[in-house]
Amino acid sequence: MSSAANRSTGHPRQGASLIDPGSLMRIKNLELRARAIVEGFLSGLHRSPYHGFSVEFTEYRQYSPGDDPRFLDWKLYGRSDRYFIKCFEDETNLRCHLLVDLSRSMNFGTVGYNKAEYAKTAAATVAYFLQQQRDAVGLLTFDDAIVDVIPPRFRTGHIHHIMMSLERAPAGTGTDIEKPLEQIAATVAKRGVVVLISDLLTPIGALQKNLSYLRARGHEVVILRVLDPREVDFRFDQAAMFHDIESGRDIYVDPSEAREQYLASFGEHADSLQTICNQLGIELHTITIERPLELMLFNLLTERMSRGAKVRQRGSAGGAV
Helix, strand or coil, rough: CCCCEECCCCCCCCCCCCCCHHHHHCCCHHHHHHHHHHHHHHHHHHHCCCCCCCCCCCCCCEEECCHHHHHHHHHHHHHCCCCEEECCCCHHHHHEEEEECHHHHHHHHCCCCCCHHHHHHEEEEEEHHHHHHCEEEEEECCCEEEEEEEEEEEECHHHHHHHHHHHHHHCCCCCHHHHHHHHHHCCCCCCCCEEEEECCCCCCHHHHHHHHHHHHHHCCEEEEEECCCCHHHHHCCCEEEEEEECCEEEECCCCCHHHHHHHHHHHHHHHHHHHHHHHCCCEEEEEECCCCCCHHHHHHHHHCCCCCCCCHHHHHHHCCC
């Protein structure tokens, strides 16, 4: 994936029929929600200019210390001046770890449902899609501690365990992203993709340390930042008591007086997050929860395809590899 542009979500195709998230959230069964999104997305994709753009992950990966040098592609090195390893069939299957934030701040929502419901639906959608691609997907849910861990697998019934874990996930307490990232970094030996789904309303320092460790271990990291639209624009009309979901405190706020300072602090935090992602080569997507989930899926997949195409172009420049 590309180095961390904070992607704004585009459309699968002009005129495509997208499912309104409010209608989608009325479907109680999470797997049915995910299936509706994925099947609608694939149907739109097959009728679009992207038809034939198969979801195929790269035939090569960059060489890392410890890789067997016998599998270096020297022709590709001669054309790109970079070392790539030929992947075998079992290596091309994606191993994906979905990390889903269930902390109390995720219970905030002003559009008829909250960030947690949207995040769980996003995770279910990615998991369902990967299952259709015969890829291994796992789940780790967390608040200020690990809630549940399901290792990545591809087998009959595995997706049902993921859906059940997401559906029964309770509302959490404060957020401690350090613990789940430490566990992933320390225990996952095989390189894979880590997809972190969170509002990331957490101090930057701890996040940077553990994301750096994940990247150093060779994991590809994708962040899907899920926010309520009012968290982005702070468009509240009247002074009121605001309840801090994570601390439990009530705070009197006059939006007309607080908006400028809030937006400055929010923007500074977002800029710091973007800088970290740029430095670490992490892909960052931000989406507000009133937007159709097909846009999220479209962005994630087209970014992967774009990255794979760049590797193949480097390999084919000057002749076939």
